[in-house]
Amino acid sequence: MSELPSAQEPPKLLDNVYKSSQTTPVVAATAKRPPSEPRESIRVRQLVILSFWAVVIFLGLPIWWWTTSVYRARLPLQEMEDWAEGKVSFVACVHGPTFPLQIVIESLSLQEHDVIRIVRATQHALDDQNDFSPHHLRLRVGISFTTPNASRQQGQYDSPGQSEQLHEETIQPKERALTVRLVPQSGLATARAELQPHSTLLYILYPPTLVPSASSISFPLATFVATQLQNLFAEEQAIIAHALALNPISYGSLQPLASAGPPASTTTVTLASSKDHRSVHARALSPELAARLASRATRALKFAPTYHITISLFSPNAWPSSWDIESAITEYFAPLLDSASIISNFTIDTQTQLYASFSTSVQEPQYDADRGAWTLREQDLSSFINAAEWPLSPSTGAGPTLNFIIYVPDPSTTPLIIKDSQATSWLIPQWGGVMILNPSSSSQPNVAGASNLFKEDIQPALLVFSHQLLSFLGAPQSPPSIPLQLQTLTRVRAASLFQSASSTMGSLARLTVALPSIAIPETVSTAVEVTLDHLEATCTALKDGRFNAALEHAKTAEMAAERGFFEKSMVGQVYFPDEHKVAVYLPLLGPVGVPLIMSALKELKRMWMTRHTSHSGS
Numbered sequence: 001m002s003e004l005p006s007a008q009e010p011p012k013l014l015d016n017v018y019k020s021s022q023t024t025p026v027v028a029a030t031a032k033r034p035p036s037e038p039r040e041s042i043r044v045r046q047l048v049i050l051s052f053w054a055v056v057i058f059l060g061l062p063i064w065w066w067t068t069s070v071y072r073a074r075l076p077l078q079e080m081e082d083w084a085e086g087k088v089s090f091v092a093c094v095h096g097p098t099f100p101l102q103i104v105i106e107s108l109s110l111q112e113h114d115v116i117r118i119v120r121a122t123q124h125a126l127d128d129q130n131d132f133s134p135h136h137l138r139l140r141v142g143i144s145f146t147t148p149n150a151s152r153q154q155g156q157y158d159s160p161g162q163s164e165q166l167h168e169e170t171i172q173p174k175e176r177a178l179t180v181r182l183v184p185q186s187g188l189a190t191a192r193a194e195l196q197p198h199s200t201l202l203y204i205l206y207p208p209t210l211v212p213s214a215s216s217i218s219f220p221l222a223t224f225v226a227t228q229l230q231n232l233f234a235e236e237q238a239i240i241a242h243a244l245a246l247n248p249i250s251y252g253s254l255q256p257l258a259s260a261g262p263p264a265s266t267t268t269v270t271l272a273s274s275k276d277h278r279s280v281h282a283r284a285l286s287p288e289l290a291a292r293l294a295s296r297a298t299r300a301l302k303f304a305p306t307y308h309i310t311i312s313l314f315s316p317n318a319w320p321s322s323w324d325i326e327s328a329i330t331e332y333f334a335p336l337l338d339s340a341s342i343i344s345n346f347t348i349d350t351q352t353q354l355y356a357s358f359s360t361s362v363q364e365p366q367y368d369a370d371r372g373a374w375t376l377r378e379q380d381l382s383s384f385i386n387a388a389e390w391p392l393s394p395s396t397g398a399g400p401t402l403n404f405i406i407y408v409p410d411p412s413t414t415p416l417i418i419k420d421s422q423a424t425s426w427l428i429p430q431w432g433g434v435m436i437l438n439p440s441s442s443s444q445p446n447v448a449g450a451s452n453l454f455k456e457d458i459q460p461a462l463l464v465f466s467h468q469l470l471s472f473l474g475a476p477q478s479p480p481s482i483p484l485q486l487q488t489l490t491r492v493r494a495a496s497l498f499q500s501a502s503s504t505m506g507s508l509a510r511l512t513v514a515l516p517s518i519a520i521p522e523t524v525s526t527a528v529e530v531t532l533d534h535l536e537a538t539c540t541a542l543k544d545g546r547f548n549a550a551l552e553h554a555k556t557a558e559m560a561a562e563r564g565f566f567e568k569s570m571v572g573q574v575y576f577p578d579e580h581k582v583a584v585y586l587p588l589l590g591p592v593g594v595p596l597i598m599s600a601l602k603e604l605k606r607m608w609m610t611r612h613t614s615h616s617g618s
Contacts, residue, residue, distance in 0.1 A: 049599050056596065070517060073525035077509045080528065083535060084506020093539035097498055099135040099240065099491055100545050101177035103229065106142025109184050114211060115141050118182070121212075121222035122229075129230050134244075135237045137229055138545075142179070175545055176200065177487060178232070180225065184208045191221060193228045200483050202228070235289060235476040236488040240495050242293055292477055299429045300474035303497060305559065306345040306399035310432075311465070313453075314356040314390060315408045320439070323453035325350050331455065332462040336469065339486055342548055343473060343493055344399075351391065358407070359386040365413045374409070375419035376436075381426055384434065402472060403432030404465045406458070414438050425464045433468040435461040490547050497554035498538050501531055504561035511565075518570050527564030531557045 082088045086096060105122070107115050123139045130136055180202045191206035210221040301307070313323060329348065337346045361383045365374040376384070385392070385405070392403050409416040415438040417424055424436040439457050470482075475489040505528065512520060534557035541550035 046603060049596075049603055052596055053600065070519045071522075072512075072516075072518075072520040073522050075509065075512055075520065075525060075528055076532070077512060079532060080505040080509040083502045083532065084509070086502075093536070096134055096244070097495060097539060097542050099495070099542060099547075100138045101136070101233065102140065102175050102545050103137050103178045103180060104140050104142045104176055105180045105182065105225075107182040110182065110211065112141075115182075117212060118219065118222050118225070121219035122225045125219075125223050125226035126229060129226060132237050132241050135233075135240055137177075137233065175547075178202055178229070178484070180204060180229070182206065182221075184211075191224045193224075195232070195479055195481055195484075197481055198483065200481065200487070202232070204228070232479045232484070233488075235292060235478050236491065238289055238293060239296070239476060239488075239492050243492070243496050243499060296471075296474055296476070299427065299471045301400055301402075301430055301472050303493065303500075303555075303558070304344060304399040305555065306347065308399055308401045309346055309348045309404065309469075310392070310401060311348065311350045311404045311406070312390070312392065313350070313352045313406045313408065315354050316357040316410050318354055319451040320408060320453045321451055323352070323458060324455040325453075325458060328455035328458040328462055332459050333466060336466045336482070339483070340469075340473065340489075342551065343486075343489060347399075353390065356390055357386065359383050359388075365409075365416055366419075368419070371417070371422070373415045373417050374413040375417055378418055378420055381418070381434075385428075402469065404461075404468070405432065405434045406437050406461045407434060408437050408439060408453070425461075425468075427468050427471065430472070433465060435464050437461050487547070490551050494538065494542065494547060494551040494554045497551070497558040498535065498542075501535060501554065501557040501561040504558075504565050505531060505535075508561075508565050521567060521569050524564045524567050524570065527560045527567075530560040531564065534560065 079088075105115065105119050110118075119139050119141050123137075126137050126139070178200050182204050184207070185205045186208060188205060188207045191204060191210060194203040194205065195201075196203070204221075204225055206221055206224070210224075212219050212221070311325065311329070313320075313325075329350075333348075337348075340346070362380040363377060365376055367373075368375045390405075392405075416436050418426070424438065425434060427433045437453075437457070437460070439453060470485060470489075473489055474492060475485045476492075479485070508524075508528070512518075534553040537553040538550050538557060541547070541553055
């Protein structure tokens with residue numbers, strides 16, 4: 001029986017396997033590399049990537065920049081600011097706009113030297129009374145002397161101690177603000193003035209004893225004439241001073257100053273000179289004049305090149321069946337519109353509506369036995385217009401609409417008046433006017449039921465509307481001469497439009513600097529150039545006393561300034577924030593830009609690795 005091997009001895013078979021594993025050599029497997037890329041393929045890939053980037057840089061970016069860049073035309077910003085702040089170097093506007101009113105004094109009974117002495121003394125008195133230097137009266141002597149061989153020269157006096165010689169032939173009638181005619185009256189105790197209501201002629205009636213002698217040093221007639229002239233143009237002077245002082249950007253040397261505690265019954269308007277810091281206008285306005293200025297500011301419409309006028313006839317019953325409105329407008333209303341055409345253009349239409357009662361919120365008219373008339377309460381006037389049933393559209397026509405209403409009451413409530421004032425008309429600020437027309441018995445319905453309003457019946461209403469129209473245009477209430485009121489309105493409009501255009505230039509300059517992202521099209525640059533040119537022309541015309549031409553230049557400047565400031569293409573970029581740009585560009589540039597950038601980075605990395613390997617091998 002054979003013995004088993006011991007557990008401590010390893011089996012021989014395992015030992016042999018272990019030994020064979022120690023002596024058998026190990027063969028290492030080598031990795032198989034891909035073949036190297038041909039140089040021609042590398043060059044083609046680089047050219048493809050380079051061509052894509054060349055298209056992006058040299059074609060895509062310029063087109064994108066050209067199509068998305070904001071065009072900003074060059075504007076004379078400093079000059080625009082100078083006009084707004086009154087620092088222009090233009091000769092005619094160095095000290096702001098001036099308003100020299102040409103007044104001719106003539107006499108058919110005095111000799112030349114007497115008239116010249118009166119004119120000189122009157123000019124000195126006017127200069128002493130004038131406390132607003134931009135607005136001044138310049139007197140000239142008319143050629144109307146008793147001496148046959150009198151000199152055809154006449155004195156012109158702009159300031160105390162200064163005189164010039166000017167022939168009357170050089171003064172155009174349309175440039176005259178007023179003609180003063182000295183007329184002696186032997187039966188008068190004191191001098192008096194008479195202003196013609198439909199002309200620019202002022203008669204000064206005086207006793208012959210007021211004519212100064214050659215050795216006299218007092219001129220009571222000259223003092224009287226100066227006082228009358230100052231009173232005639234006091235409201236105009238206050239309106240112009242008020243407009244220049246209250247403008248947000250005060251022009252020229254006029255700046256609002258704090259008043260040193262004026263009395264409660266007066267209103268002080270003070271202007272100061274920025275050049276010498278001296279007061280050039282310090283006037284205590286009377287309560288009546290201050291009330292006129294406030295009323296004018298409330299009633300007057302903003303300037304427009306064209307106003308549309310609608311004259312409406314309303315009646316609570318079936319009459320009148322017709323009215324002679326066309327002939328009435330031609331005779332009583334059109335002359336005023338023709339005279340005011342220098343300021344604005346006007347268009348007119350008419351309409352009639354029967355069975356149009358006034359608003360139901362108005363109390364029915366009450367009969368007043370003492371006055372023998374039917375009355376309306378004043379508190380009902382504000383709701384008299386029946387806006388729900390009366391066709392009064394404010395947007396009719398090419399410009400702002402003025403509604404003038406003729407209301408013909410029922411014969412059973414005729415005559416109809418306002419209870420407290422006993423008036424038959426009233427004005428609605430910046431909207432229009434109403435006239436209660438109580439027709440004559442001849443215009444009321446006859447037996448056959450037919451009725452007609454003749455032009456004579458319509459005349460009172462059109463005359464009232466004429467005065468209301470002047471109020472809407474901003475004409476002063478004095479002097480009581482319509483031609484003088486229109487002249488004053490011409491100068492006031494020229495001053496206000498000049499101020500508005502200058503301020504608009506300053507606002508546009510500040511807007512351009514504050515918002516660099518807005519577009520400035522070439523039309524804005526052209527409008528600014530037109531505005532500045534016409535502002536200079538306005539200054540020149542005002543200085544020369546050519547107020548109609550000054551108004552035309554001021555209107556052109558104002559319209560060009562408004563057109564440039566409210567250019568609709570300027571504000572497009574203001575309401576397009578950067579977040580919107582990102583939202584637009586990302587969906588377009590993401591799919592295109594990522595492959596281009598990644599391919600370029602991959603190629604740059606390959607080139608860097610190739611160069612690094614070549615440097616390591618060498």
